Amino acid sequence: MQSALLSLICLVFILIILLVLILSAIRVVREYERLVVFRLGKAIGSKGPGVVFLIPIVDQPVKVDLREQFQEIPHQTCITKDNVTISVDFLIYSKVVEAVASVVQVGNFTGASQGIATTTLRAVIGDIILDDVLAQREHINTVLRTKLDEVTERWGVKVTAVEIREIVPPRDIQEAMTRQMSAERSRRAVVTEADGKRQAAITVADGDKQAVILRSEGERQARILQAEGYSLALQTIFNVARNIDSKTLSLQYMDTLKQLGASPSTKYIFPMEFTNLVQGLTQFIQQASSEGSTDASMVQVANSSGTVQPPTIEQGPPSGAGTGVSQTGE
Structure with a gap:
């Protein structure tokens, strides 16, 4: 009796183990995911999407997300070409294009990408003066994306965009920029006012010129009509006088x-x-x-x-x- 019960318990235990192994061998992979399968420690490729069958104990899967991810880089201190210290923070947008390489070639993509982004940013900022850094953000974004993409390509990752979010210069530079901006706005206001007065003067002069032209034209027409009337009168008098004996x-x-x-x-x-x-x-x-x-x-x-x-x-x-x-x- 006891041996039969023990056999039943062993059978149930074996069935449970088999069920667990079968369930672990079946994986459902979503559309935006891939499974990188290691068989006895060797990467045999990526599988998915859909239902993927694995060999229990022999195959070890690693799930990789193919969706575009963004990574926020905290404020980094950089020195421009004209020796001005600024603080820059930016965002990196990337996505995995090769699942196997992203698992095999790099252990911590987030940390590695942050480190390479920081060093690349400092190298790019060091070749540009402050005014260009403030005015050419799009150019800096393009240079950063290109250089980061060259490094992350071997990791199976594609950097899609780099966006500088904020550039913070020192306080004295900010005050100088504020004064410069105020002076520039004052200059533009003076120039705009002068242009308005000039345009008004030109308009008035054009109006006076047109008035003089029209007045002269009227006087000319009046004199022409007067001369024609006088000529007609003289012609009439001449015609009458010609008949007088x-x-x-x-x-x-x-x-x-x-x-x-x-x-x-x-x-x-x-x-x-x-x-x-x-x-x-x-x-x-x-x-x-x-x-x-x-x-x-x-x-x-x-x-x-x-x-x-x-x-x-x-x-x-x-x-x-x-x-x-x-x-x-x-």
């Missing part, structure tokens, strides 16, 4: 003399051609009398005298302005 002109001349005679003034100015005018008028009256087209008084004057004696004309010297003067007392 000497007889009509003589009558108009006599009418003008009549108006002058009605003036209370005792001083008269007669043109030098007055004698010729009177002679022409006399001939006109005689011709009109012979044709019967003049009135009775004009015929009587023509018949009684026969000729019309011109008034006494006082002729000026030849060098005069072509006028004769006759003056009587008041």
